[in-house]
Amino acid sequence: MVIDGEWVAAHNGQTREIINPFNQEIIAVVPEGDREDAKRAIQAARRAFDHGEWPHMPAADRGKKLFKVAELIDQNNEKLAELETLDTGKTLVESRADMEDIAGVFRYYAGLADKDGGETIEPPMPDAVSRVVREPVGVCGMITPWNYPLLQASWKLAPALAAGCTLVLKPSEITPLTTLKIAELMEEVGFPKGVVNIVTGPGATVGAELSESDQVDLISFTGGIETGRKIMQAASGNMKKIALELGGKNPNIVFADSDFETTVDYAMNAVYFHAGQVCSAGARLIVEESLHDKLVNELLKRVKRIQLGNGMDESTQMGPLTSAEHRAKVERYIAIGKEEGAKLLIGGKRPEGKEYEKGFFLEPTVFDGCDTKMRIVQEETFGPILTIETFRTEEEAVRIANDSVYGLAGAIWTQDLNRAQRVSKSLRMGTVWINDFHPYFPQAPWGGYKQSGIGRELGKTGLEEYTEQKHIFQNLNPQPMGWFK
Numbered sequence: 001m002v003i004d005g006e007w008v009a010a011h012n013g014q015t016r017e018i019i020n021p022f023n024q025e026i027i028a029v030v031p032e033g034d035r036e037d038a039k040r041a042i043q044a045a046r047r048a049f050d051h052g053e054w055p056h057m058p059a060a061d062r063g064k065k066l067f068k069v070a071e072l073i074d075q076n077n078e079k080l081a082e083l084e085t086l087d088t089g090k091t092l093v094e095s096r097a098d099m100e101d102i103a104g105v106f107r108y109y110a111g112l113a114d115k116d117g118g119e120t121i122e123p124p125m126p127d128a129v130s131r132v133v134r135e136p137v138g139v140c141g142m143i144t145p146w147n148y149p150l151l152q153a154s155w156k157l158a159p160a161l162a163a164g165c166t167l168v169l170k171p172s173e174i175t176p177l178t179t180l181k182i183a184e185l186m187e188e189v190g191f192p193k194g195v196v197n198i199v200t201g202p203g204a205t206v207g208a209e210l211s212e213s214d215q216v217d218l219i220s221f222t223g224g225i226e227t228g229r230k231i232m233q234a235a236s237g238n239m240k241k242i243a244l245e246l247g248g249k250n251p252n253i254v255f256a257d258s259d260f261e262t263t264v265d266y267a268m269n270a271v272y273f274h275a276g277q278v279c280s281a282g283a284r285l286i287v288e289e290s291l292h293d294k295l296v297n298e299l300l301k302r303v304k305r306i307q308l309g310n311g312m313d314e315s316t317q318m319g320p321l322t323s324a325e326h327r328a329k330v331e332r333y334i335a336i337g338k339e340e341g342a343k344l345l346i347g348g349k350r351p352e353g354k355e356y357e358k359g360f361f362l363e364p365t366v367f368d369g370c371d372t373k374m375r376i377v378q379e380e381t382f383g384p385i386l387t388i389e390t391f392r393t394e395e396e397a398v399r400i401a402n403d404s405v406y407g408l409a410g411a412i413w414t415q416d417l418n419r420a421q422r423v424s425k426s427l428r429m430g431t432v433w434i435n436d437f438h439p440y441f442p443q444a445p446w447g448g449y450k451q452s453g454i455g456r457e458l459g460k461t462g463l464e465e466y467t468e469q470k471h472i473f474q475n476l477n478p479q480p481m482g483w484f485k
């Protein structure tokens with residue numbers, strides 16, 4: 001890991017084996033840091049912020065460095081993609097696309113770094129000037145999940161560095177490899193020491209230290225809702241700023257007038273992409289009753305054809321789940337769905353065959369006859385499970401879709417664009433897609449309503465999250481007030 005510009009082992013020499021979820025082979029051994037390592041990294045980031053050049057460097061120069069990182073990511077796209085696939089199990093095609101997105105994020109914030117020079121405002125008194133400027137928030141703690149390891153890291157690294165912050169990043173303990181690789185690329189670009197620190201290790205120690213430390217000014221977290229709650233509590237000690245990107249249980253609302261072929265195609269992609277391990281997965285299909293039978297029949301035909309396999313194999317459409325623990329959790333949800341009376345139409349078990357024996361595979365699964373009282377509809381299973389609910393009216397569709405503690409994303413399929421606009425206004429979600437599913441890009445903010453999170457990543461807001469606003473007021477003609485004579 002990287003602390004204060006040096007590649008170091010964990011202070012106590014502990015290590016962790018990183019496993020390929022396709023065959024359980026050990027692909028790497030990484031340091032298993034603890035609170036002590038996190039403290040050292042925080043101190044390094046603190047020194048680099050309080051006494052270093054990075055926060056004071058012209059923003060355009062910080063931007064140039066980020067452009068170079070983007071170039072190196074492009075040059076190393078294949079290597080990084082392979083590493084991500086070996087570590088997570090996702091298909092190589094997905095990993096390559098992730099790397100392109102990641103380079104795009106660095107490029108976007110490289111360009112944005114020097115665009116906000118502050119603003120002059122009109123003070124309500126004569127002979128005065130007022131300026132509002134943005135300054136880096138300080139030392140940032142960053143904690144990332146295992147499903148999109150480098151992508152989620154890039155959404156934090158690029159804006160924080162553009163803003164002039166220093167940081168300590170803790171990747172998920174089970175998928176740290178691409179985060180360590182990008183630290184190598186950043187070393188090649190040359191960031192001042194202590195600006196970028198990477199500490200590998202568990203959430204309960206390294207993550208908790210970052211969240212609790214009074215030397216950290218902001219904690220940015222992407223992960224599950226329960227961990228988010230703990231981080232929010234831990235952050236209250238020094239009132240550090242918090243940015244939380246949490247889970248979702250995202251409705252995919254299909255009206256009977258939608259374009260059938262495109263809708264079915266996207267409904268599959270919405271839920272089974274990356275084996276459903278996507279915060280914005282379209283895991284709840286909410287379909288107009290009159291279209292239900294036709295849509296379900298076609299879905300089942302296509303689900304049967306999904307090609308499971310090694311993510312490294314170009315013909316694979318869906319890889320294994322990322323860990324044995326996670327597969328066990330998803331299997332528990334399948335059992336819960338059956339107990340709740342949902343009708344299992346397909347899947348619900350591990351695939352048979354020698355090629356699947358060692359991997360953490362689970363068949364794509366469809367439950368019909370679902371409703372919002374069921375746990376499989378309310379809770380994030382984070383696996384290849386689709387639940388189907390039906391509606392008769394537009395109002396009912398909206399009510400069902402909003403009946404959730406989450407509010408991350410959702411989609412509407414219809415050719416009636418007035419209806420699409422009406423429904424999009426009624427959905428309590430951070431992102432609404434009309435006749436599409438899944439697009440996200442650096443220019444548009446990303447984040448959740450309700451318990452899906454606090455704050456936004458990406459877009460201009462994603463940069464502002466890493467800044468404090470300062471109002472600088474100058475009296476141009478100071479005279480005694482004469483109040484206390």
Ligand SMILES: NC(=O)c1ccc[n+]([C@@H]2O[C@H](COP(=O)([O-])OP(=O)(O)OC[C@H]3O[C@@H](n4cnc5c(N)ncnc54)[C@H](O)[C@@H]3O)[C@@H](O)[C@H]2O)c1
Pocket residue numbers: 143144145146147148152170171172173201202203204206207208211222223224225227228230231245246247248278279280380382408447448452453
């Ligand atoms: N909203 C988004 O943009 C987005 C994106 C990706 C993933 N997610 C969510 O992430 C979740 C899946 O990821 P996960 O299983 O890795 O989540 P998780 O909450 O289990 O872990 C996320 C990170 O938090 C760390 N952590 C665990 N306990 C901690 C503690 N007490 N203090 C500090 N850090 C701690 C983990 O080590 C890991 O690095 C899903 O809920 C998914 O929806 C959300």
Ligand SMILES: C[N+](C)(C)CC=O
Pocket residue numbers: 147148151277278279280440
């Ligand atoms: C934010 N996203 C969609 C890239 C990953 C969510 O898990």
